Amino acid sequence: MDLHGDSRTVLTLDAGGTTFVFGAMRGGKPILPPVVRPSEGHDLTACLRNIEAGFQEAWERCGGAAALSFAFPGPADYPHGVIGDLANLPGFRGGVPLGPLLEARFGVPAFLNNDGDLFAYGEALGGLLPEVNAALAAAGSPKRYRHLFGATLGTGFGGGLVVDGRLFLGDNAAGAEIWTTRSKLHPAAFAEEGVAIRAVRRVYAEAAGLDPAAAPDPKAIFEIAEGRRPGDAVAAREAFRRLGEEAGNALAEAVTLVDALVVVGGGLSGAAPLFLPSLVAEMNAPLRALDGHPIPRTEVRTFNLEDAADRGAFLKGDVRHLLVPGTDRTVPYDALKRTGVGLSRLGTSEATALGAYAYALFRLDSNPTC
Known part of the structure; x- marks a missing residue:
């Protein structure tokens, strides 16, 4: 995987219990200053609105993207983009298909994974x-x-x-x-x-x-x-x-x-x-x-x-x-x-973002129709 030679842009998100930090990467490097939104995880409607608004701002600044890829807490069915019963974001309890929602909203694939997984991936590839x-x-x-x-x-x-x-x-x-x-x-x-x-x-x-x-x-x-x-x-x-x-x-x-x-x-x-x-x-x-x-x-x-x-x-x-x-x-x-x-x-946040970027490229190349 030639991360640094890839021209595709991927929008990223580090989802925490209190704040959402959005970014963008291209060629294995961040290309956008962080976009920060409150999580409001107790209120699903407000939380989803903040996620969409954060990605929309990043999307407009970058002129679009090939995919969204981000770290989200579990439990979750990450391959299908479904978030389960979260302690820090209780609005998601009962299950919310966050990935499919974002794919419908932005028209590109949305990949979710655990922050620990993406941190390890980033350090394995570039750390x-x-x-x-x-x-x-x-x-x-x-x-x-x-x-x-x-x-x-x-x-x-x-x-x-x-x-x-x-x-x-x-x-x-x-x-x-x-x-x-x-x-x-x-x-x-x-x-x-x-x-x-x-x-x-x-x-x-x-x-x-x-x-x-x-x-x-x-x-x-x-x-x-x-x-x-x-x-x-x-x-x-x-x-x-x-x-x-x-x-x-x-x-x-x-x-x-x-x-x-x-x-x-x-x-x-x-x-x-x-x-x-x-x-x-x-x-x-x-x-x-x-x-x-x-x-x-x-x-x-x-x-x-x-x-x-x-x-x-x-x-x-x-x-x-x-x-x-x-x-x-x-x-x-x-x-x-x-x-x-x-x-x-790399630093935890940077490694996680690189892992999210690499994971998106891997998924796109493994299944070009996704």
């Missing part, structure tokens, strides 16, 4: 994945990666998976929904309870002896941890350490199943220096056999790609040149099975 492979090539390593798991940490805990350059959706458009994996620290709960803004605030309040309602937002907690704002620095560091432990537990499960690199984005990713070490440590922590002896948590060792020493070891690997028996020929062999965890290289 962390190609950067890692270029660094491996520069280091003389024969190792290359073709799969990427994307995780977004913010209001919720989102996930997306790209397999060999293609977005993995699953049979029910519910692939890579990491948020419902089991929490490590609260086994009766789901992972998102420990990997979200509310988790950072809750743990800080518990550790600092505060009323949870009085806990500051994660940005303030991060500044407290760094000593740039008054507060309980020990509690602040524990809040992010625990976030990393919970996320690492869930990502270890994902990597066990899909054997992929991991990219992290979302609103909480700015605090990565405080949670990434515990995230990677958890992915490398051993499990125990019933007789007590340790076994690796995953078949691969996880490296922190934001740490210089870890990144160097990851790029170097354990390359050997083995003699083919009975010949004088050798073959390279990298004996170190490994994965890496790195931060978004």
Whole structure:
């Protein structure tokens, strides 16, 4: 897919619980300043009016488009453009065929997908994945990666998976929904309870002896941890350490199943220096056999790609040149099975927009009559 050589325009939307941000891309780059509208998700009529008006403004500024493609929260039947019962946009409860509505309104295909999926797709095509492979090539390593798991940490805990350059959706458009994996620290709960803004605030309040309602937002907690704002620095560091432990537990499960690199984005990713070490440590922590002896948590060792020493070891690997028996020929062999965890290289919003753009082009080219 030659994203940067494609002349088609695709209108995009990042749909949140409070605001809708519209844009446009051509040649793999944004061509329009953001158009922002309130979501008014409690009122379906007002919400749909704002979606149509936002796309109409973007359409007029660009002189038309080949498709609409955007991230929308779930649950949803994304392939058919039907939005289901949303917590943050309750007006859609009962099911609304948003895709078909927009196709009728604008006369071009409308593609919807999950923001975690599109974030992973964007990073796979133009972010962390190609950067890692270029660094491996520069280091003389024969190792290359073709799969990427994307995780977004913010209001919720989102996930997306790209397999060999293609977005993995699953049979029910519910692939890579990491948020419902089991929490490590609260086994009766789901992972998102420990990997979200509310988790950072809750743990800080518990550790600092505060009323949870009085806990500051994660940005303030991060500044407290760094000593740039008054507060309980020990509690602040524990809040992010625990976030990393919970996320690492869930990502270890994902990597066990899909054997992929991991990219992290979302609103909480700015605090990565405080949670990434515990995230990677958890992915490398051993499990125990019933007789007590340790076994690796995953078949691969996880490296922190934001740490210089870890990144160097990851790029170097354990390359050997083995003699083919009975010949004088050798073959390279990298004996170190490994994965890496790195931060978004594009920024979460930019990666999601690029993923939406690429997904639209893929769908258009796969089915030119759509």
